[in-house]
Amino acid sequence: MGTIGPVSxxxxxxxxxxxxxxxxxxxxxxxxxxxxxxxxxATKGLADEDEQADKKKEEK
Known part of the structure; x- marks a missing residue:
């Protein structure tokens, strides 16, 4: 499957x-x-939560 062209x-x-x-x-x-x-x-919020969780794990 290719990309959508101008005709499509x-x-x-x-x-x-x-x-x-x-x-x-x-x-x-x-x-x-x-x-x-x-x-x-919503996806940005999930990514931010993951980063915060990773930082907490590294601190412990």
Missing amino acids: LILIILVALLIFGPSKLPELGKAFGKTLKEFKN
Whole structure:
């Protein structure tokens, strides 16, 4: 499997327009962005917790 090329990206956008319509796409993009931001923050929090746990183990 390769990366998504420009032709594939255009095809995906056209299919999304046909399924959801142009009025719903901004709402879907906004919701996707919020979800991605929350996921990023959650994974960053987990990484920070792991680092703190490692530091505590090293101190003991």
